[in-house]
Structure formats: structure tokens, C-alpha cells
Amino acid sequence: MNAIQQVDNINQFVEVEAGVILENLHQKVKESGFIFPLDLGAKGSCMIGGNIATNAGGLQALRYGVMRNLVLGLEVVLADGTILNNLNPVLKNNTGYDLKHLFIGSEGTLGIITRAILKLNPAPAFFSTAFIALENFENSRELLNRAKIFFGDKLTSFEILWPAFYRLLTNENSGNKKVMPDNYPLYVLTEIAGSDRAIPFQMEVFLESALNDNIVVDAVFVQQQEDRKQFWQIRENIDHILVQHNPIFNFDVSLPVSEMEQYVAKVDAELKQNFSVVYNYVFGHMGDGNLHLMINCGEGNTDAKELVEKIVYAALPSTHSSVSAEHGIGLTKKKWLPFSRSPQEIAVMKSIKNVLDPNNIMNPGKIFYCY
Amino acid sequence: MNAIQQVDNINQFVEVEAGVILENLHQKVKESGFIFPLDLGAKGSCMIGGNIATNAGGLQALRYGVMRNLVLGLEVVLADGTILNNLNPVLKNNTGYDLKHLFIGSEGTLGIITRAILKLNPAPAFFSTAFIALENFENSRELLNRAKIFFGDKLTSFEILWPAFYRLLTNENSGNKKVMPDNYPLYVLTEIAGSDRAIPFQMEVFLESALNDNIVVDAVFVQQQEDRKQFWQIRENIDHILVQHNPIFNFDVSLPVSEMEQYVAKVDAELKQNFSVVYNYVFGHMGDGNLHLMINCGEGNTDAKELVEKIVYAALPSTHSSVSAEHGIGLTKKKWLPFSRSPQEIAVMKSIKNVLDPNNIMNPGKIFYCY
Numbered sequence: 025m026n027a028i029q030q031v032d033n034i035n036q037f038v039e040v041e042a043g044v045i046l047e048n049l050h051q052k053v054k055e056s057g058f059i060f061p062l063d064l065g066a067k068g069s070c071m072i073g074g075n076i077a078t079n080a081g082g083l084q085a086l087r088y089g090v091m092r093n094l095v096l097g098l099e100v101v102l103a104d105g106t107i108l109n110n111l112n113p114v115l116k117n118n119t120g121y122d123l124k125h126l127f128i129g130s131e132g133t134l135g136i137i138t139r140a141i142l143k144l145n146p147a148p149a150f151f152s153t154a155f156i157a158l159e160n161f162e163n164s165r166e167l168l169n170r171a172k173i174f175f176g177d178k179l180t181s182f183e184i185l186w187p188a189f190y191r192l193l194t195n196e197n198s199g200n201k202k203v204m205p206d207n208y209p210l211y212v213l214t215e216i217a218g219s220d221r222a223i224p225f226q227m228e229v230f231l232e233s234a235l236n237d238n239i240v241v242d243a244v245f246v247q248q249q250e251d252r253k254q255f256w257q258i259r260e261n262i263d264h265i266l267v268q269h270n271p272i273f274n275f276d277v278s279l280p281v282s283e284m285e286q287y288v289a290k291v292d293a294e295l296k297q298n299f300s301v302v303y304n305y306v307f308g309h310m311g312d313g314n315l316h317l318m319i320n321c322g323e324g325n326t327d328a329k330e331l332v333e334k335i336v337y338a339a340l341p342s343t344h345s346s347v348s349a350e351h352g353i354g355l356t357k358k359k360w361l362p363f364s365r366s367p368q369e370i371a372v373m374k375s376i377k378n379v380l381d382p383n384n385i386m387n388p389g390k391i392f393y394c395y
Numbered sequence: 396m397n398a399i400q401q402v403d404n405i406n407q408f409v410e411v412e413a414g415v416i417l418e419n420l421h422q423k424v425k426e427s428g429f430i431f432p433l434d435l436g437a438k439g440s441c442m443i444g445g446n447i448a449t450n451a452g453g454l455q456a457l458r459y460g461v462m463r464n465l466v467l468g469l470e471v472v473l474a475d476g477t478i479l480n481n482l483n484p485v486l487k488n489n490t491g492y493d494l495k496h497l498f499i500g501s502e503g504t505l506g507i508i509t510r511a512i513l514k515l516n517p518a519p520a521f522f523s524t525a526f527i528a529l530e531n532f533e534n535s536r537e538l539l540n541r542a543k544i545f546f547g548d549k550l551t552s553f554e555i556l557w558p559a560f561y562r563l564l565t566n567e568n569s570g571n572k573k574v575m576p577d578n579y580p581l582y583v584l585t586e587i588a589g590s591d592r593a594i595p596f597q598m599e600v601f602l603e604s605a606l607n608d609n610i611v612v613d614a615v616f617v618q619q620q621e622d623r624k625q626f627w628q629i630r631e632n633i634d635h636i637l638v639q640h641n642p643i644f645n646f647d648v649s650l651p652v653s654e655m656e657q658y659v660a661k662v663d664a665e666l667k668q669n670f671s672v673v674y675n676y677v678f679g680h681m682g683d684g685n686l687h688l689m690i691n692c693g694e695g696n697t698d699a700k701e702l703v704e705k706i707v708y709a710a711l712p713s714t715h716s717s718v719s720a721e722h723g724i725g726l727t728k729k730k731w732l733p734f735s736r737s738p739q740e741i742a743v744m745k746s747i748k749n750v751l752d753p754n755n756i757m758n759p760g761k762i763f764y765c766y
Contacts, residue, residue, distance in 0.1 A: 034536070034653040035684070079489050090487060093464075106739050114649035116461060116685050116720035118450050118500050119728075119735040120762050121744045125496030129489050146544065165405070173517065173590050177548035219544050278485035282405040313406075314487050349487035357490075364490040368477050372751070373492045379750045380743070391491050 031056040036144045037096055037113045042073025042137050049142075058144040061088035061180075065260050073137045079129030081350030083256075086311035087180040088145060090350065091128065097141035098124040102134075103381040113141045126376070131352050132387035134380050148217035152227035153252040154245035156234075157208035161285035163239045164212055168281070168311060170239070171214060174230050178218040182311035183259055185211040186288065189305040192265060193258045200258045204242050212310070213259050215252070223247075262318065265305055269320035273332050278314050278346035288315070290339045295321065298331060314349040337363050353391045361391065402427040407515045408467055408484045413444025413508045420513075429515040432459035432551075436631050444508045450500030452721030454627075457682035458551040459516060461721065462499065468512035469495045473505075474752040484512045497747070502723050503758035505751050519588035523598035524623040525616035527605075528579035532656035534610045535583055539652070539682060541610070542585060545601050549589040553682035554630055556582040557659065560676040563636060564629045571629050575613050583681070584630050586623070594618075633689065636676055640691035644703050649685050649717035659686070661710045666692065669702060685720040708734050724762045732762065 029039040031053055038053055038060070046060075046067040053060050062075060064082035074080075076098070080091045088094065097111040110124055127134055158164050164184055171179050185193075190211045194202040204211075216223055224247045234240040246252055266272055279287055288306050295302045299321035308315035317336060321328040337347055337360055347360040361370065374392060377384075400410040402424055409424055409431070417431075417438040424431050433446060435453035445451075447469070451462045459465065468482040481495055498505055529535050535555055542550050556564075561582045565573040575582075587594055595618045605611040617623055637643055650658055659677050666673045670692040679686035688707060692699040708718055708731055718731040732741065745763060748755075 032651075032653075035651040079493075081487055081489075085487070092493070102743070106742075108739050108743060109737055110740060111714065112717070112735075113651065113715055114717050114720070115683050116452055116456070116649045116680075117717040117735065118452075118719045118721055118723045119717055119732055120724060120741070121501055121505075121747060122450075122463070122496055122499070123740060123743060125493055128493070130492055134492075176589065218547065278487050280403075280406040280484065282403075309487075312486050343482065344484055346483070346485050346488040346490055348489045349485070350489055352489045353491060361490055364483075364488065366480055368479050369481060369494060370491070371477075372473070372479060372494060375750050376492060376747060379746050 028052045031058060031144065032113070033057075035113060036146075037141050038144055039097075039111065039139065039141045040072050041139055042071060042076070044072045046070050046072060046075060053144055054147060057147050059147045060094070060142055061145055062091055062094060065262070072140060072142070076128055076137050076140055077130065077132050078352045079350070081309065081312065081314065083183070083259075083309070084180045085309060085350075086182055087177060092125065094143050095124060095128055095140055096143055098127060098137060099139035100127050100135040100137050103383065103386050107138075108135065111139060111141050129352070131354065131390050133377060133390050134386060136386070146219070149219050150221060150223035150247070151215060151217045151252060152224045152245055152247055153213070153215045153255050154227055154231060154243055155203045155255055155258075156212040156214065156231070156240050157204055157242035158210045158212060158239070159241055160209060164210055164310065165281055166239050167212060167234060170234065171230065175216050175226070178216040178220070178223065178226070179214070179311075180217050181213070181215040182309075183213040184308060184310035184315075185213065185259065186306040187211070188303070189307045190258070192268060192305060193261060197267075198261065198264050200261060201254055203244055203255060203258070208241060213255060259307065265318050269303055270323065271320065271326050271329070273319045273329055275317040275319070275336050276314070276349050276351040277317070277336070277340060278312075278349035279341055280344055281310065281313055283341050283344070284310070284315060287339055287341075291317065291336055294335045294339065295319065295332070298335070299325075299328060301325075309349075312349070333360070355390060358391065358393055399423045402429060402515065403484070404428075406484060407517075408512050409515055410468075410482065410510065410512045411443050412510055413442060413447070415443045417441050417443060417446060424515055425518060428518050430518045431465070431513055432516055433462055433465060436633070443511060443513070447499055447508050447511060448501065448503050449723045450721070452680065452683065452685065454554070454630075454680070455551045456680060456721075457553055458548060463496065465514050466495060466499055466511055467514055469498060469508060470510035471498050471506040471508050474754065474757050478509075479506065482510060482512050500723070502725065502761050504748060504761050505757060507757070517590070520590050521592060521594035521618070522586060522588045522623060523595045523616055523618050524584070524586045524626050525598055525602060525614055526574045526626055526629075527583040527585065527602070527611050528575055528613035529581045529583060529610070530612055531580060535581055535681065536652055537610050538583060538605060541605065542601065546587050546597070549587040549591070549594065549597070550585070550682075551588050552584070552586040553680075554584040555679060555681035555686075556584065556630065557677040558582065559674070560678045561629070563639060563676060564632060568638075569632065569635050571632060572625055574615055574626060574629070579612060584626060630678065636689050640674055641694065642691065642697050642700070644690045644700055644707075646688040646690070646707050647685070647720050647722040648688070648707070648711060649683075649720035650712055651715055652681065652684055654712050654715070655681070655686060658710055658712075662688065662707055665706045665710065666690065666703070669706070670696075670699060672696075680720075683720070704731070726761060729762065729764055
């Protein structure tokens with residue numbers, strides 16, 4: 025059996041082995057005129073099985089959803105060796121419990137994902153990517169609303185970048201081009217895509233109207249693959265942060281868009297209250313309610329970790345948030361699981377873990393401290 | 396606490412009690428400029444809790460997804476009295492197992508859903524609804540593809556009606572108007588909606604091009620609420636079938652669009668081989684890969700049930716189908732669960748049922764024969 029089966033052109037799906045590298049799948053389905061829309065920095069090395077086990081998010085979740093929304097069917101091997109075959113591509117299937125959702129995002133603790141049927145989308149022919157500067161956060165919220173209404177499902181990405189992030193990612197050593205001045209209060213990187221030749225024109229109209237209404241203070245947009253890549257490098261080349269600072273503490277939080285501005289300000293203020301040196305690089309998938317923070321509180325200051333974590337998580341709105349939007353719990357966030365999940369929820373999770381893997385042989389030690 | 400909480404306008408969600416009637420929710424969120432897009436014939440009596448417990452589908456799943464895709468957070472009471480509170484509106488939350496998906500579609504057998512946070516969509520301002528006649532099934536497939544590409548996320552419904560269905564639902568006693576002649580080989584009812592004033596014009600352009608290319612043989616389209624309602628009555632007033640025939644055997648199957656034509660022909664042929672009188676009314680959500688069949692094999696012939704079920708299900712493609720797309724298993728389809736789910740899957744479902752409800756007090760007797 026091939027690692028990647030023949031694309032089903034009519035019903036728009038493909039069956040793949042879990043060990044297929046995401047970028048290889050991208051290339052393969054492209055030959056049939058489709059895209060598999062999951063897209064993330066690690067695409068050259070991450071595998072489909074891992075993408076499913078961690079319910080990966082990435083750069084186009086706003087338009088196409090996270091991995092959970094792209095999986096139609098699954099094959100999973102359970103702890104007792106049972107092969108659970110649910111390789112069914114139908115969109116609607118209300119026959120008992122939808123078990124695949126239990127395995128998606130379970131980080132390998134309930135079973136080993138071996139094959140999957142994935143939903144494909146027609147490849148868009150035209151793109152336009154814009155780098156935008158704004159006066160304040162409220163305008164970015166207004167811009168996001170306008171973009172959703174104006175572009176509909178042509179809107180594939182809406183990423184926000186706080187100025188410290190933009191400055192660092194376009195500094196002399198970054199290898200990136202400064203596509204606009206680095207002294208604006210806020211930046212947005214947005215992309216639209218579709219089959220419509222008028223895509224670049226639509227971006228122009230959209231930006232012009234936002235400029236006229238003072239929602240936006242500066243904007244550049246590009247269509248060509250090479251130029252778009254340059255824009256995306258500024259957002260994606262986060263390794264550059266790791267070169268500049270050591271240690272870096274990484275965060276991946278969910279919260280309502282309406283809470284973001286206040287949240288970032290609060291984290292900033294509390295970090296500065298507690299540390300004399302603070303670098304807080306904030307960016308993320310604003311359209312999905314998902315921010316990333318990369319924080320350094322002094323060169324070599326690894327001891328800061330615990331307090332930084334406390335500050336970042338305690339500032340979240342208590343019931344309307346998540347300590348892990350797309351990166352999962354793994355080992356390093358086990359301590360913070362109770363922040364986003366109630367004792368009752370964790371007890372139910374553990375009881376399910378127990379019944380499917382009574383000897384705890386499936387990725388032991390992940391997600392929970394004890395089972 | 397109110398049965399329906401204040402709509403969160405910015406983050407576009409609403410928190411509701413499970414006992415809220417779907418249509419009341421529709422009216423309430425409309426006041427805030429939103430729609431809750433789940434829409435089905437029973438909206439005047441069905442309740443949100445039941446919609447979630449059965450993972451309801453309906454007329455706009457093509458655009459907005461089924462109930463599973465509209466639920467952000469849930470509150471569930473378990474068999475032991477535990478309240479499982481996951482009333483969290485964030486879009487991305489990878490903190491352990493996504494338990495809500497276990498309860499959605501579990502037909503009340505794992506717990507009682509008491510509250511939910513539901514995703515809202517901005518209310519579209521403009522609509523266009525078209526009734527279309529086609530020469531053959533292949534053209535309807537081509538039309539669906541074109542509609543997806545041309546309209547993008549403005550395409551909210553794409554329903555197919557075989558001619559016997561259209562004829563009966565527009566006959567003298569139906570109360571419906573014949574919006575086009577009833578001797579065409581196939582009919583499609585499609586709707587687009589959006590914020591764009593040009594919606595009716597776009598429908599016109601789309602249909603004109605399809606007529607020119609001989610994909611479509613006849614088409615009428617309307618914009619006004621009253622006219623649209625008339626079109627939808629033809630699709631929705633299936634009680635009229637129950638008045639004309641007794642008994643009627645109801646089916647709700649999923650299968651790839653590429654298999655539909657052959658499938659319906661096969662079921663028809665086998666019914667005619669086995670019964671002297673056959674009425675087979677076929678219609679459904681083509682865009683979702685979901686067909687409904689309403690079958691009568693002679694007035695008063697209730698004995699036909701078993702053979703009719705066998706014919707309808709045996710004709711499905713074995714691994715790429717479902718015996719219940721959106722109606723669930725309940726009592727009447729328990730016998731057919733193994734047709735769509737493997738023994739291994741059913742065993743895992745039962746083990747989960749057992750761990751959450753060891754005394755089998757949650758909606759006992761549904762989905763499985765024994766636990």
C-alpha cells in the first residue's frame with residue numbers, strides 16, 4: 025500500500041500513512057490540483073500522525089480549521105493490539121460515539137495513529153498578502169471584522185505582531201527585509217486566496233477603504249510567490265528570537281479577541297514589576313483567538329521560568345481561555361493542565377485513559393502526572 | 396440565570412440552556428444581528444440539548460457544518476451526579492482530550508447535556524434561492540463543483556430531489572406551487588446568502604453560465620422571503636409523503652457523491668425486483684454526501700420493512716458510507732450499527748459507556764443492544 029494513496033478527485037480526500045511528512049503530502053496533492061491546508065513552520069519534518077495526535081493548528085486555521093476539522097477517518101492501534109479501523113471518508117456519520125475525536129489531540133496516550141483519511145481543498149490560483157501597520161489594538165479588531173465580512177472564505181490568515189516582535193524579526197541580523205518602518209504600534213499580516221483573478225484588486229480595495237477610515241496607518245501588499253514568502257519569513261522565522269536571547273520561555277494561549285489587549289498589557293506590566301530585564305515578543309493567530317508569547321527575563325536567567333509561567337497564566341481570563349491553544353500539554357505543561365480543565369474533566373480523561381490503556385504503555389507520562 | 400444569555404457580539408457566541416427551543420434561539424440571536432445556523436424542519440419543537448445529543452445536521456450544514464462544528468463549550472451531568480463544566484468559548488484548546496466531542500452525538504447515553512456555548516455567525520443580509528432542473532446526475536455533480544468554486548462560503552445549501560419526490564411534493568394535494576414542470580429527470584434546490592448586495596446578480600450569472608454550458612435545463616430563482624419559503628416548502632414538507640402512503644420506511648444514508656447515482660439506481664432496481672408496488676422518494680443534502688429515502692412497497696405492507704432495510708443498506712459502498720448520516724441510531728437502527736461500525740469500534744464505545752455509566756441509567760437501550 026502506498027504511503028500516500030491516489031487522491032480522490034471527486035470526493036476530495038486522500039488516504040495517508042501516519043509517517044508521511046506534511047510537506048511531502050502538500051507536494052503530492054498539489055499534483056492533483058488540491059491543497060491539504062494544514063500549514064506550519066515544522067512542515068518539512070513533522071508527520072501526519074503527529075499532526076493528528078497533537079491536533080495541530082498553524083497558519084490557515086482561520087479558513088480551514090485545525091487538524092481536527094481536516095480528518096475524516098482514522099486507523100488507530102490500541103494498547104491491547106486491537107486495530108481500530110474507521111477509515112471512512114463520509115462527512116456525516118451519526119452511528120454511535122465519534123471515536124476519532126478522542127484520539128485527535130490525545131498526544132499518543134490513547135493509541136497509535138497509523139493511517140488517516142484527510143479532507144482536501146481545491147488549490148487557490150490567486151493570492152494576495154498584506155503587511156499592515158495600525159495605531160492600536162481596537163483597530164486591529166475592527167480590521168479583522170471587516171476582513172471576515174469583506175473576504176468571506178477567501179480570508180486564509182490574520183496574524184498579529186506586536187512591535188517588539190516585528191523589530192527583532194526585521195533587525196540587521198534577521199535576514200529579513202523591513203517591509204515597512206518598525207516604529208508603528210502594531211502590525212497585522214493577512215492573506216487572501218481563491219480562484220478569482222480579482223484577488224489582488226480586492227485586497228487593494230479593502231486596504232484603501234481601511235486607510236480612508238483611519239483603521240490602518242500603513243499597508244503594503246504583494247501577489248508574487250517570492251514576495252509573499254518574504255512577508256511570511258518575518259512571521260515564521262522565530263528561530264531568530266532563540267539566537268538573540270537565552271533562555272526563551274514559550275507560550276501558546278487562547279483567549280477571546282476582546283480580552284487580548286488588556287491581557288498583553290497586564291503580562292507586560294507584571295513582568296516589568298518582577299524583572300529588571302524583560303523581552304516579551306507577542307504574536308499569533310489573532311483570527312483564531314490564539315497568541316504566542318516568547319519571553320526572556322535576562323540572559324541566562326533560567327530561574328525566572330516558574331514566575332514567568334505564573335504571570336502569563338494567571339493573567340488569563342479564568343474560564344474563557346486555554347493554557348495551550350495548539351501545542352498540547354506534553355511534559356512541560358502538565359502542571360498547568362488544571363488551570364484550563366476542571367478536576368472533574370481531568371478525572372473523566374483519566375478514566376478513559378485507564379479503560380483504553382490499563383497498563384499505561386501508550387506514551388506514558390504525557391498530559392497527566394498520574395493516571 | 397437566563398435560558399439564553401446575552402449574545403457576546405465581539406467574540407460571536409452565546410450561552411444557552413439545553414431546554415431552549417431552536418427557533419427561540421434563532422429569534423433571540425437575530426436581535427443582535429447574528430444567526431445560529433443550525434436549521435431543520437423540527438426547529439419549532441426541537442431543543443438545543445437534543446440537537447447536541449444527536450449531532451443534528453439540517454439544511455445549512457454545507458456552509459456552517461453540523462451541530463458538532465457549532466458547539467464551543469458544554470456542561471454535562473454524568474451518571475454519578477458529577478457536573479462536567481467545559482463552558483469555554485475559545486476556538487482552540489489543546490489541553491488533554493476534547494471531551495465535548497464524546498457527548499455530542501452520544502444520544503444521551505453518556506450524560507445529560509445541560510448548557511452549551513454556541514458559535515454564532517453574522518446574519519446575511521441578502522439571499523437568492525434557485526430551483527433547477529437537470530438532465531442527469533453527472534450534471535448535478537458538475538453544478539455542485541461549480542457552485543462551490545463560484546460562490547465559496549456564500550453557498551449555504553445544495554439539495555437534490557429525484558423527480559418522484561418533486562412530483563409528489565407539488566401535486567394537487569401538496570399545497571405547494573409547481574415552480575417548474577414536473578417531468579425533468581432531476582432537480583436541485585440551492586441557496587446563497589451573504590452581506591453582498593450583488594447576491595441575486597451572482598446567482599443570475601451562475602445560472603446563465605450553467606444554462607449556456609448545458610449543465611442545467613431549466614432554472615428559476617427568487618430573492619424575497621415569501622418566494623424563498625415557497626421553494627423550501629417543496630423540500631421540507633415531507634409530512635405530505637406520510638399522508639399519501641402508509642407505511643413509509645425512512646432512511647438517512649451517507650455516501651460519496653461519486654457513488655450516489657449508481658446507489659439510487661441499484662436500490663430502485665432491487666426494490667422493483669422484490670415488490671410489485673414501489674414508491675421510492677429520494678432527496679437530501681447532496682453537498683454533504685447525505686441522502687434521504689422514503690420508501691413504500693404497497694399500502695399497508697408493513698412486513699416489507701426488513702427486506703427494504705436490507706436492500707437499502709446492502710447497496711451502500713461497504714467501507715465508505717454510513718447507515719445514519721444525521722438521525723443517529725436510537726432504537727430502530729441498533730440492528731444496523733454493525734454495518735457502519737466495526738466490532739472493535741463498538742467494543743470501544745461500550746467500554747466508554749461502561750466507565751461513564753456503569754449502572755446503565757443514561758438513556759438505557761439506545762444505540763447498543765447490550766452494554
